[in-house]
Amino acid sequence: MRLLTHNMLACNIKGVTNGFPLGIDATRVETKEVEMNPDFLKHIFPKLRWEAFRAAAHSLGIDNLPEQVDSNMLLDEEFLQQFHHALLEVHLEEGALICPETGRRFPVSKGIPNMLLNEDEV
Amino acid sequence: MWYLCYFLHRLLEYRLPEVESLAKIYLEGDPAALKEVRWKQPPNCHSDSPFYYINLPSEDIARFIASRSILVKGIFEVWGVESSYEELRLAIENYPEDRKTPYLSADSTFKVIVDCFGKGLSLKEQTERINSLDYIPFQGRVNLKSPQHRFWLIESDNDIANKLLLPAMQKLIFFAREIGLSDRSILTKFELSRRNYLGPTAMDAEIAFIMANQGLVRRGTFVYDPFVGTGSILVAASHFGAITMGEDIDLRVVRDGRGPDCNVWSNFKQYDLPLPIGLIRADNNSPPWRSSLKEIFHAIICDPPYGVRAGGRKSGGRKLLKGTKDPYIIPEEKRKDHIPSTAPYMFAECVHDLLDIAARLLVMNGRLVFFYPVARGECYEDLYPKHECFTLIASSEQILSTRWSRCLLTMEKTAEYTDKHAALALQKHIEFRERHSELLDEREESLHSLVFAPSKIDNGLNDKDALPKYRGKHV
Numbered sequence: 001m002r003l004l005t006h007n008m009l010a011c012n013i014k015g016v017t018n019g020f021p022l023g024i025d026a027t028r029v030e031t032k033e034v035e036m037n038p039d040f041l042k043h044i045f046p047k048l049r050w051e052a053f054r055a056a057a058h059s060l061g062i063d064n065l066p067e068q069v070d071s072n073m074l075l076d077e078e079f080l081q082q083f084h085h086a087l088l089e090v091h092l093e094e095g096a097l098i099c100p101e102t103g104r105r106f107p108v109s110k111g112i113p114n115m116l117l118n119e120d121e122v
Numbered sequence: 123m124w125y126l127c128y129f130l131h132r133l134l135e136y137r138l139p140e141v142e143s144l145a146k147i148y149l150e151g152d153p154a155a156l157k158e159v160r161w162k163q164p165p166n167c168h169s170d171s172p173f174y175y176i177n178l179p180s181e182d183i184a185r186f187i188a189s190r191s192i193l194v195k196g197i198f199e200v201w202g203v204e205s206s207y208e209e210l211r212l213a214i215e216n217y218p219e220d221r222k223t224p225y226l227s228a229d230s231t232f233k234v235i236v237d238c239f240g241k242g243l244s245l246k247e248q249t250e251r252i253n254s255l256d257y258i259p260f261q262g263r264v265n266l267k268s269p270q271h272r273f274w275l276i277e278s279d280n281d282i283a284n285k286l287l288l289p290a291m292q293k294l295i296f297f298a299r300e301i302g303l304s305d306r307s308i309l310t311k312f313e314l315s316r317r318n319y320l321g322p323t324a325m326d327a328e329i330a331f332i333m334a335n336q337g338l339v340r341r342g343t344f345v346y347d348p349f350v351g352t353g354s355i356l357v358a359a360s361h362f363g364a365i366t367m368g369e370d371i372d373l374r375v376v377r378d379g380r381g382p383d384c385n386v387w388s389n390f391k392q393y394d395l396p397l398p399i400g401l402i403r404a405d406n407n408s409p410p411w412r413s414s415l416k417e418i419f420h421a422i423i424c425d426p427p428y429g430v431r432a433g434g435r436k437s438g439g440r441k442l443l444k445g446t447k448d449p450y451i452i453p454e455e456k457r458k459d460h461i462p463s464t465a466p467y468m469f470a471e472c473v474h475d476l477l478d479i480a481a482r483l484l485v486m487n488g489r490l491v492f493f494y495p496v497a498r499g500e501c502y503e504d505l506y507p508k509h510e511c512f513t514l515i516a517s518s519e520q521i522l523s524t525r526w527s528r529c530l531l532t533m534e535k536t537a538e539y540t541d542k543h544a545a546l547a548l549q550k551h552i553e554f555r556e557r558h559s560e561l562l563d564e565r566e567e568s569l570h571s572l573v574f575a576p577s578k579i580d581n582g583l584n585d586k587d588a589l590p591k592y593r594g595k596h597v
Contacts, residue, residue, distance in 0.1 A: 005367075005400035010412035020412040034396070039342045040365055047418045088399065112377040114403045115410035118462045119439030120451050122408050 001092045001113050003060070004044065007053050009113065011099035011106070013121040021052035022106070023098035024059045030091045036084045042074050044087065057086040124162070125184050126198040126298055128276060129172040131239070133332070137193045139516035139532060140335050141176065144187040147338050155179045164203065166292045172239055173278070173294060175200075181301050188302030190362075192309070192331045198274060198298035205293045211257055214297055225299055226258070231265035233272050235300075240279030251275055255297070272300035311393070312357065318392050319384045321352040321375060323432045325425055329520075329530075330358035336491045336516065336532045337421035339364045346419040346483065348406045348476065349434075351375055353386040353398065355423050360395040364421075367400045369410075371435050371464065376403050406475050407436035407467060407551075415483065416539065422480045423491045426472050429570045430495065430526075434467030443558040468561050469495075469569065471554045473507045478547040481511035481539045489515070490533045495569050498527055511537045526573050 011019030054065045064082050066073075073079045097106040097113055104121075107114050129137045138161065149156045160177045167173060172195070178184050184197040201222065202213030225232070234255065236248040243251075255275070262271070280293035312327040314320060325333070333355060339345060341363030347355050350368025352375065360366050368386070370376040379385025390397050404410040427434035441447035443465045452460055473494070480490040490512065496502050498521070506514065512533040521527045554561070 002400060005402065008412065008415050008418070009402070009410050012408060012410060020414075037342055037365070040344070043342075043344065044418075047415070049412075049414070110377050112373075112401050112403055113410075114373060114377075116371065116373075116403060116405055116462060117408055117437050118452055118457070118460055119437070119442050120449065122438045 001108055001111050002088055003053060003056050003090060004087050005113065006056050006092070006097070007048050009097065009115060011097075011102065011104060013099065013102060013104060013117060016099065016101050018101045019099055021049065021056065021100065023100060024056055024092060024095065025098060025105070026060055026092055026095040028092075028094040029060050030093050031089055032091060034088055036080070038074075038080060041080060041084060041087070042071075045071060045074060045083070053086070057090070060090055060092065062086050062090065123179075123199075124175045124177050125301060126200045126203075126296060127174045127176045128195045128198065129174065130193050130195050130304075131172050133193055133328075133518070133520065134170050135518035136332055136520075136530065138174070139518060140191055140193055140332055141187055142516070143336050143338055143532070144190050145178070145183065147190075147340055148183045148186050149179075164294055173296075185302035188304050190335065191304045192306065192328055192335065194304045196274070196303040197301045198276075198296070199301060200296055200298045203294060203296045205295065207254060207295065210295050210297060214258060225271045226261050228261040230262035230271060231269045232260060232262050233264060233266055233269040234275060235272060236275045236277075238277045238279055243277075251277075274298050274300055308361065312361070314354070317352075317354070318388045319352050319379050319386065323425065323427075324352050325354040325358075327354075327358065330355050331361070333423050333491050333530065334359040334362050334364070336530065337423045337489045339421060339423075343420045344418065345421045345423055347424045348409075348422070348479065349424045349426055350386065350398075350401065352379075353389050355425065356398055357389055357393065357395065359421075359423060360390060360398075361393065365396070366398040367402075367419075368398055369402045369404050369406070371403070371405050371437075373403045376401050405437040405464075406434075406472065406479070407438070409475075409479055411479075411483070417483070417485045417488075419483050419488060420485055421489045421491065422476075422484060423489075424476070425493045426469070426476055427467070428469045428472075428493075428495045428528075430573050433570075434469065434472050435464035436467040436471075437462055438465055438555070439463050440465045443555070444562065445559050465558070466562060468554070471561070474547070474550055474554070477507055477509040477512065478543070480533075481509055481535065481543060484535045486535055486538070488535050490531075490535070492531055493528045494531050495526055495528045497569070497572055498525055502529060506531060509533075510543065511535050511539055523573065526569060 006022065009022060011022060050069055054067065057065055065086055091111055092108050093111050095108050097108060127141060145159045146156060158177060158179060162175045163171065164173055188194055188197045201217045202210050204210040204213050234252050236243060236251050276296040276298065278294045309328050314324055314327060317324065337345060337359065339359045339362045343364045345356065345359045345364040345366050347368045350356060350370045353368060356366040356368055376386060386401060387397055402410065440463045442449060476492065484490065494506060496505055506517065513536045515532040515534050518530045519527045
């Protein structure tokens with residue numbers, strides 16, 4: 001699971017109002033190189049919640065993302081590379097996502113987050 | 123300029139929308155030029171005829187359309203079209219010289235291809251027809267392997283007495299210069315019988331490519347399939363350069379497959395395609411997206427489970443929703459490794475959820491492409507699901523049996539998703555939940571029983587059967 005997916009997901013258990021961002025409990029993290037697509041990064045950038053993205057990257061050991069960002073920074077090759085790396089090259093392979101409100105754990109195994117809710121949660 | 127668009131004679135209702143979608147991809151950002159893309163037919167042609175004229179702004183777009191299309195055979199510049207060879211000669215001679223000479227010059231190489239729609243021609247018949255063109259002043263040399271210019275002599279067979287075609291086409295003979303041909307070799311490469319990991323409802327490669335074309339997929343398009351299964355639709359989208367994401371409720375399919383080398387990922391590796399950017403196990407009925415997530419996907423392309431070969435499932439507990447069990451809380455010590463039971467997911471509810479999530483997650487002008495099953499009849503328009511945010515672009519029927527068809531619906535997001543839409547969808551969601559068991563009973567009338575119920579006994583007295591049939595319908 002990439003951090004892009006993490007930034008899109010939330011805990012939607014019935015009654016939960018603050019299910020985003022999900023905490024990360026990482027057991028195994030992998031890095032896989034992929035080709036960069038600047039247009040895609042530009043499309044995704046305004047859709048992201050940056051603070052949550054930066055915090056998630058931090059919990060996987062990536063500390064080079066700036067705190068404040070704006071779309072002009074996408075013209076900077078170095079920033080684009082860091083952004084690309086954190087967004088698409090780092091994978092949470094084994095671990096769990098944790099709801100910030102209830103502490104409910106959504107397991108991640110073989111890189112697939114299991115977001116299915118229990119009978120009493122929908 | 124008007125070009126001849128010569129189609130393959132299959133998936134007839136899918137042909138024009140596919141070409142229109144490809145034109146839209148090429149002419150993105152030029153709506154004025156897109157408006158000029160128009161169709162017309164040779165006189166007396168049935169709408170099922172493989173011959174259409176299309177008005178396109180350039181040869182480049184014609185080449186692009188032909189190269190990406192699955193259902194176009196080729197696109198041509200017509201030098202003459204008549205119903206006899208004598209008239210054809212006059213027409214070619216009267217075609218403007220300045221359009222002809224550049225392709226007939228002495229330093230060029232060329233080839234003539236003879237094609238007949240509805241009949242195979244022997245080599246002798248082909249040679250005779252080529253030789254009859256001796257009045258065209260070809261100066262160049264013949265090169266059968268890699269000529270610079272290809273000319274086509276396309277005939278239609280008007281011997282319709284023994285054909286299952288409507289007698290709606292007069293004989294046509296075209297002489298035309300080839301602009302571009304389609305490349306259907308990808309269908310062989312991607313055919314399901316060679317696919318590593320297959321499920322019972324894996325999408326046929328040809329249809330999957332057409333769906334990707336309908337979704338306006340090009341390099342960098344972000345495509346989402348909420349019923350990803352073995353990934354057959356995303357494989358096609360990925361081939362055209364899409365960045366893909368998939369979701370499925372079945373963990374065994376989406377995570378495990380049949381082992382480490384036979385799963386959704388391996389279906390992409392098999393063709394050296396980029397892997398999906400994310401696969402998620404979740405329920406389309408209680409989607410896992412954060413509420414602020416909007417307008418992120420360029421296209422949502424899917425085949426929702428309509429309960430004939432595979433039924434949909436949703437979370438909430440089978441017995442709970444049916445009302446045979448009182449609500450309960452799972453004890454804390456049993457939460458870990460608890461496997462929640464899933465309940466049947468009614469198709470109407472599934473489509474409602476799909477339209478709502480698509481209206482929210484698609485960018486403006488993004489496309490939703492999906493199959494919708496219908497009982498066979500004359501008019502489907504009123505049955506199609508509607509949403510204020512979507513405009514129906516195309517609907518194409520594929521007949522599956524005498525009883526049912528599926529229609530490929532292409533919708534475009536033409537209005538913003540607002541809080542009003544969200545509130546309405548939530549209300550409907552609660553309604554579906556409350557009426558779950560009632561709707562479950564109604565399923566007796568559903569598509570599944572329509573498809574599999576025993577046929578009524580008619581003692582062979584059904585005089586309808588005596589009428590000739592065309593495309594499965596009585597005429």
